[in-house]
Structure formats: structure tokens, C-alpha cells
Amino acid sequence: MSAPIVRNLADLRAAILPWRDAGARIGVVPTMGALHDGHLSLARAAKRVCDRVIVTIFVNPRQFSTPEDVARYPRTEQADAARLARHGVDAIYVPDVDQIYPDGFATTVTVSGLTEVMDGIHRPGHFAGVTTVVAKLLAQTSATDAFFGEKDFQQLQVVRRMVRDLDMPVTIHGCPTIREIDGLAMSSRNLLLSDRARTIAPALVEQMEQMAAAIVSGRPAEEAQRAAIAALKQAGFTDVDYIEMRANDDLSLLTTPSRPARLFAAAWLAGVRLIDNIAVER
Numbered sequence: 001m002s003a004p005i006v007r008n009l010a011d012l013r014a015a016i017l018p019w020r021d022a023g024a025r026i027g028v029v030p031t032m033g034a035l036h037d038g039h040l041s042l043a044r045a046a047k048r049v050c051d052r053v054i055v056t057i058f059v060n061p062r063q064f065s066t067p068e069d070v071a072r073y074p075r076t077e078q079a080d081a082a083r084l085a086r087h088g089v090d091a092i093y094v095p096d097v098d099q100i101y102p103d104g105f106a107t108t109v110t111v112s113g114l115t116e117v118m119d120g121i122h123r124p125g126h127f128a129g130v131t132t133v134v135a136k137l138l139a140q141t142s143a144t145d146a147f148f149g150e151k152d153f154q155q156l157q158v159v160r161r162m163v164r165d166l167d168m169p170v171t172i173h174g175c176p177t178i179r180e181i182d183g184l185a186m187s188s189r190n191l192l193l194s195d196r197a198r199t200i201a202p203a204l205v206e207q208m209e210q211m212a213a214a215i216v217s218g219r220p221a222e223e224a225q226r227a228a229i230a231a232l233k234q235a236g237f238t239d240v241d242y243i244e245m246r247a248n249d250d251l252s253l254l255t256t257p258s259r260p261a262r263l264f265a266a267a268w269l270a271g272v273r274l275i276d277n278i279a280v281e282r
């Protein structure tokens, strides 16, 4: 059965009230739509532990650097609703912009430290946009649980920090990255790749795996990084914003996997920015 699409806060509150009165565990899956199997895995994880599940779809203008990026973000609302129908979610919240940012909205939630590396440098203002909208969505949905993908690992850690620092009564669940058969991490932005670029795209995770294996086998991290960047350029990537190993917990840069670590990368292919991260197995 298809879930109702709710577009304003008053209707959302009316739907949620009886759930809250019954003491239900309410899971929220925040997304920007163009849903793929990665998103659906989050909805399934939410269904496993929550009594009620709300998927939110909101292309948040505050986390993009230009209005053009917002405009070209894929929007597939009908297909999204059809895909969710098979997953038994209880509501799809697709707020109009004024339901999130009404006239006079003047609050920004920022997390320091974790947002000062990687995408925090390459996408100025991005994480402030993310934490502001996530704080708002968690409040509007009365979420007891929220589900995020490890594909956006930095985002996951930033959200965890926010929830901890602000004593938000929400449990954050991190869910593993779902990949295409050729290894490419599923992402809404993959829809923007040309056929040719799509065949090149899996080189990103392949080079990350080679770099991780080289580091684990004792090759200096800088040397392994140089080799990965050269191979990505050779494959057709135009720019590599970063490809580096960082600690899972505080995202500090590592040269050896002396504690639980991941390799993180962001690179440009035919005008599309792809990101990915993998665990470095010690």
C-alpha cells in the first residue's frame, strides 16, 4: 500500500500525534529523493527497529553551493513514492521550502572540527546546511531514531556529533554503503553520468581498494596516494579533491592504520562529483 505524501508541517503533526500518544518508536530516513537501493536499505533498517517509519524527501537549498546545483539535482517524486510503496513506510514527508525555512528563519546549526576537513573544505557551508536541516527534520518528525548511510560517512559522524552535543533524544543508525554490481557506490548523482562516464566511474572504488591494500602492506601512504591520483586521472577523472586515510571517530588524517580507519575520496568525472569511502582492514 502506498504511503501518504505529506507536504506541510500541520498535516505531519496530525499524522504523528496518535503514534506519539501510543509511545511508538518513530524512525526517520532523511533523503533528497531520486531514491535508489541505498535509500531503500535505510528504510528497511528503519522498519526493522521502529514501529513507524517516515521517509523525508527535501532537496535542501542550504547545502548546495549554487542555485544551479539545486536546480539540476534529479527529482523523481512519483517513482520515489512507487518504490517506497513496496517498503511499508508510514509517511513520505515532502515539505515545501517554506515549511522548513519560513520567512524570517534565522538559525544555523554548525558542528566544528569534523566539518573542517574533506567535504567541509571543498563544499564551504555544506555541513551547516546539512546539520540545520537535519535538526529541523528530526524535530518536525519527533524522530526517536534516524538512519543515515555510511556512503556519506563524514555527514554521519557530523550528525552523530550534533545529536550528542545537543542532547537530542534520537538514536542515530549508520547503515552500510550499497553498491552497484561493478562496485560503484549507489548515489542519486550517478544519474547525471553519461554512459561513457558511467563505465569509468567504478575506477574510483577500485583505486581506493588498491591504495588501502598498498598501505596495509606497508607502502607509505603518500606514495600510495600519488599512484591512486595518477591512475584516476589516467582513467578519465579530471580532478581529485581528496583521497586519504582518516580515523573513523574524529576523522583525523592518518599515515598508518594505527586505529580503525577509512579511506575517503571525492573526485570529478565529466562534471559530476563522486564521493566514496571504504574501511581499511588491518
Ligand SMILES: Nc1ncnc2c1ncn2[C@@H]1O[C@H](COP(=O)(O)OP(=O)(O)OP(=O)(O)O)[C@@H](O)[C@H]1O
Residues within 6 Å of the ligand: 030, 031, 032, 033, 037, 038, 039, 041, 042, 147, 148, 149, 150, 151, 152, 175, 176, 177, 178, 179, 185, 186, 187, 188, 189, 190
Ligand atoms: N549507496 C548508498 N548506500 C547506503 N546509503 C546511502 C547510499 N547512497 C545514499 N545513501 C544515504 O541516503 C541518505 C540520503 O542521501 P541522498 O538523498 O543525498 O542520496 P545520495 O544518493 O547520497 O545523493 P547524492 O548523489 O546527492 O550524494 C543519506 O543518509 C545517504 O548517506
Ligand SMILES: CC(C)(CO)[C@@H](O)C(=O)[O-]
Residues within 6 Å of the ligand: 030, 031, 032, 058, 060, 063, 130, 133, 134, 152, 155
Ligand atoms: C541528510 C540529508 C537528507 C540532509 O539534507 C542529505 O544531506 C542527504 O541526502 O544525505
Ligand code: BAL
Residues within 6 Å of the ligand: 063, 152, 155
Ligand atoms: N548525499 C549528501 C548530500 C549532498 O551531497 O548534498
